[in-house]
Amino acid sequence: MMINARSLPRPNAHDRYRPVYHFTPPSGWLNDPNGIVHHEGRWHVYYQHNPTQPTWGDIHWGHASSADLLTWRDEPLALAPSPTTADGQGCFSGSFAWVNGTPTLYYTGWQNGVQTQCRATSQDLMTWEKDANNPIIPHPPEHVRQDDFRDPYVFQHGKRWYMVIGASLHHDRGAALLYRSDNGQQWTYLHVLHTATRTDQGVMWECPNFFPLGDRWVLVVSVWPKLGARYFLGSFEDERFTAEREGVIDGDGGAFAHLTAVGPDGRLLQWAWIDEQRHRDLIVPGGWAGVLSVPRQLALVDGDLYVQPVSELTQLRDKLLCGGEVLIGPTEPTGFQGTHLDLQLTLEADIEHPVHLSLLCSPDRSEETILTFDPGARLLKLDRSRSSLDPRVNRDSQRVHLALRRGERLELRVLLDGSVLEVYAGGRACLTSRLYPSRTDSVLGRLTAERVTAGTFTVWTMGEDKGPPR
Ligand code: FRU
Numbered sequence: 449m450m451i452n453a454r455s456l457p458r459p460n461a462h463d464r465y466r467p468v469y470h471f472t473p474p475s476g477w478l479n480d481p482n483g484i485v486h487h488e489g490r491w492h493v494y495y496q497h498n499p500t501q502p503t504w505g506d507i508h509w510g511h512a513s514s515a516d517l518l519t520w521r522d523e524p525l526a527l528a529p530s531p532t533t534a535d536g537q538g539c540f541s542g543s544f545a546w547v548n549g550t551p552t553l554y555y556t557g558w559q560n561g562v563q564t565q566c567r568a569t570s571q572d573l574m575t576w577e578k579d580a581n582n583p584i585i586p587h588p589p590e591h592v593r594q595d596d597f598r599d600p601y602v603f604q605h606g607k608r609w610y611m612v613i614g615a616s617l618h619h620d621r622g623a624a625l626l627y628r629s630d631n632g633q634q635w636t637y638l639h640v641l642h643t644a645t646r647t648d649q650g651v652m653w654e655c656p657n658f659f660p661l662g663d664r665w666v667l668v669v670s671v672w673p674k675l676g677a678r679y680f681l682g683s684f685e686d687e688r689f690t691a692e693r694e695g696v697i698d699g700d701g702g703a704f705a706h707l708t709a710v711g712p713d714g715r716l717l718q719w720a721w722i723d724e725q726r727h728r729d730l731i732v733p734g735g736w737a738g739v740l741s742v743p744r745q746l747a748l749v750d751g752d753l754y755v756q757p758v759s760e761l762t763q764l765r766d767k768l769l770c771g772g773e774v775l776i777g778p779t780e781p782t783g784f785q786g787t788h789l790d791l792q793l794t795l796e797a798d799i800e801h802p803v804h805l806s807l808l809c810s811p812d813r814s815e816e817t818i819l820t821f822d823p824g825a826r827l828l829k830l831d832r833s834r835s836s837l838d839p840r841v842n843r844d845s846q847r848v849h850l851a852l853r854r855g856e857r858l859e860l861r862v863l864l865d866g867s868v869l870e871v872y873a874g875g876r877a878c879l880t881s882r883l884y885p886s887r888t889d890s891v892l893g894r895l896t897a898e899r900v901t902a903g904t905f906t907v908w909t910m911g912e913d914k915g916p917p918r
Contacts, residue, residue, distance in 0.1 A: 463734055465867035465884055468788050469764050469911045470722075471740040473510055474522045477502050478738030480599075480655055480705035481719040482509055483544025483553050485573070486712055490515050492573050493719065494526050494553070495740065496541055502737040503728065507538035509555070511574075517717075517743050517760045526576050527555065527568060534564045534583040541655055541705065545602040547609065547632035554611065556598040557583055563597045565613065565635075581633070589625065589637045591617050597625075599655045601707075602632070610687075612641055612656040614669065622653035622671060626687065641689050642667055642680055650675055655705040658689075661716060662748035665689060668697065668706050676701030677720070679753055697755060699828070699848025702880030703741055717758065718744045722868060725882040727840035739868050741880065754875035757863065765790055765908035774895070774905045776803065781894035788910045791862040793895070795903040797855050799823055803897040807864055808835065808885045815890040817883050819871060821858055826851040828873055830881055838886040850877045857903075865910065 466472060477498035485492050490513045497510030509527035512520045527539040535557030542555030542565075550569050553576060557566040564583030568576040588597035596616035603610055611627040622644040627635040641658070644650055650671030657668040665684040670677050676698055680691035697706060703720035710716055720741040724731055731737050742761060747754045769784045776782060776795075787808065795803060802822045809816040817835040821828055830846040850873050852858060859874040871879040895905055 463736075463866075464787065464888075465734065466736065467739055467865035467868045469518070469761070470742060470865050470868050471512060471520050472736055473497055473499075473738065475502070475735050476500055476737075477504055478510065478721070478736075478740070479504065479723070480541045480721050481707045481740055482541055482555070484707055484709035484717075484719065485544045485546075485551070486709065487551075487573060491517060491709075491711075492523075492544075493520075493740070494544065496721075497525070499525060502731050502735055507540060507558075509539055509553070516763075517758055518764060524574060526574075527553065527578075530578065533557070533578075534559055534562075534566055534586075535578075539566075541599040543601045543707070544709075545604065545609070545632065552602075552632060554600040554602045556600065562594045563588075564594075565600050565611070567632075579633075584633060585613075585627070585635055588613075588615065592623075592625070593619055596652055601656050601658060603658065605684075610658075611635060612658045612667075614652070614654045614656050616652040617643060620651050622650040622669065624653055624656040624658070624667060624669060628687070638687055642691060644671075648675065649678060655707065657707050658684075659708050659716065660684075661746060661753070664692075664748060664751075666746075666753060667691070668708075670704045670706070674701055674704065677704060677706045681751075681753060693752070695753060696848070697753075698878050698880045700846035700879070702846060702882075708746065715758075716746045718746050718755070720744075720880070722880055722882065725842035726838075726884050730838070730840055730884070741870060742863060747875070749875065752876070755878050756872055756875045757861065757870070761790070761863075764911040766911060767909045769907040769909060771906040772904060773902070775900055775902055776895055776897040776905070777900040778896060778898055781896045782905055784893045784907045785891050786893070786907070786909050787864065787866060787891055789862070789864045789893070790908045790910050791860075791864070791893075792906045793858070793860040793862070793903060794905075795821075795858040795901055797857045798852075799858065799897075799901050801898040801901070803858070803901060804895070805860075805862065806892075806894045806896075807862075807869070808883055808890045809892040809894065810885070810887045810890040811892065815885045815887050817869075817885075819862070821850065821860070821873075823852065823858075828871065828877060828879055830869075830871070830879060832881065832883065835883045836886050838884065841884045841886075842882070846879055846881055848873075848877045848879045863910075
C-alpha cells in the first residue's frame with residue numbers, strides 16, 4: 449500500500465531556526481531514525497514521524513533517501529497505524545534487515561498502551577506490506593511489563609537472526625533483551641543481553657543498537673528518563689555480551705535514539721535524533737519539529753569508540769570567512785559572522801587555560817552562547833544561559849568530559865545550522881544542542897582565550913548558495 453498523508457504545507461524556507469544541511473521532516477514531527485539501509489546507490493533512512501502535526505502522536509514511519517549523504521529526497525510514508533490492529537495507535541521505532549533477500553522492517557506496534565513486535569516487508573523499499581501474523585512477538589518475557597517492551601533491532605550473525613529489544617526489568621532497570629530466529633519470522637527469547645547496574649543508566653532502555661566494530665561489539669542504548677545515549681563496548685560470544693568499557697555519546701543528552709548502518713565502502717555510519725528544546729507555542733507556528741544529526745562515522749581507536757561527522761560534509765563548505773594560524777588572546781577576539789557554519793579549531797598542545805568560542809551573539813552580547821574548553825576541569829562546556837532572551841527556550845548548560853593526553857592538541861569541529869549545534873572534539877567527545885536566539889542580529893561569533901594561545905582556526909559558511917536543501 450502506498451501511503452500519502454501530507455496535509456501540512458512545507459514549512460517556511462525562511463524559518464531561521466530550520467537547518468539547511470541537517471535532515472528535517474518535510475513538515476510535521478520527527479523523532480528517532482529507524483531502519484537505515486544503503487541500496488543501489490542510495491541511502492534510505494526511515495524515521496518516526498507525525499505527518500500532520502509538529503507534535504508527537506499518530507506515529508508513522510517517514511522515509512527519505514540520498515545518493516550523497518548531503519541532499520535528501522522525501523519518499524512516500526513507509527508505515528501508518530492500522531486501526532484495530534496491534535499498531536492501531538502508532539508504529540513505533542525499529543530497524544531494517546535483509547531477510548533472505550527481502551527488505552524487512554521490524555517495529556513496535558502500540559495499541560491501548562500495549563507494545564508488541566511487528567514486521568513488514570517490501571519489494572522496492574517504497575511500499576510495505578504488514579505481516580498477516582502481526583504481532584510476531586505478542587508478549588514480553590517475565591519481569592517485563594507490556595508497556596516497557598519496544599524498539600526491535602535486528603541483525604544477522606552467522607546463519608541466524610538476532611533481535612535486541614529495549615525494556616525495563618521490574619519497571620525500574622533499563623535492559624536489552626536478546627531473541628533469536630532461524631527465519632526472521634518466529635522468534636525465541638534467549639536472555640537479557642545487558643542491563644543497567646546504576647541509577648544513571650536509567651530505568652528503561654530504548655532504541656538498542658548492537659553491532660560489531662573492529663574486534664569488539666558495541667551496544668548503544670537510549671536511556672529513559674531522557675539522559676541521552678550510553679554505549680557499552682565488549683565481546684559477544686556464545687550469544688552472551690560481556691561489557692568491558694562504557695561511555696556516553698552526545699554529552700548531556702543532546703541527542704537520542706542513535707542508529708547505525710554499514711555503507712558499501714564498509715564505513716559504519718550513525719544517525720541520531722536531536723529534539724526541539726523550545727516550548728510547543730514556539731514550535732507549532734513553524735509547522736515542523738525534530739532534526740536528524742549529520743551522518744557520523746564510528747571507529748574503534750585505541751580501544752575506544754570514536755565519532756566524527758562523515759567526510760562528505762566538507763563538500764557543503766561555501767565561503768571561507770577566516771582561516772589559518774591565529775594567536776587567540778583575551779583582548780583581541782577573532783570575529784566572524786553567520787548562522788550556518790562549519791568551524792574547525794586546533795590549539796597548541798598542553799594548553800592550561802580556558803578557550804571560549806561564542807556563537808549566535810548579538811552586538812551588545814545580551815544574547816550569546818559560549819562553548820568553553822576548560823583544560824583544568826577537563827570539560828567541554830556549553831553555556832546557554834543567554835542563548836535566547838525568550839524564556840520559552842531551554843537555556844540549561846551542557847557539559848561533556850574531555851581530558852586531553854599529554855602532548856595532545858585540542859581539535860574541535862563545530863557545526864552550526866540555524867538552531868542546531870553539533871560539536872565534535874577530535875572524535876573522543878561529542879556535544880549536541882539547540883539554540884534559538886530571539887534577536888535577528890544575534891549572528892556574531894568570536895574566539896577568545898584567557899591566556900594567549902596559538903592555533904589554527906577556519907570558518908566556512910555552509911550550503912548557503914546551494915539553493916534549497918533537498
Ligand atoms: C524513543 C521512543 C521509542 C519509541 C518511539 C516512539 O525516542 O520513545 O522508545 O519507540 O520513541 O515514537
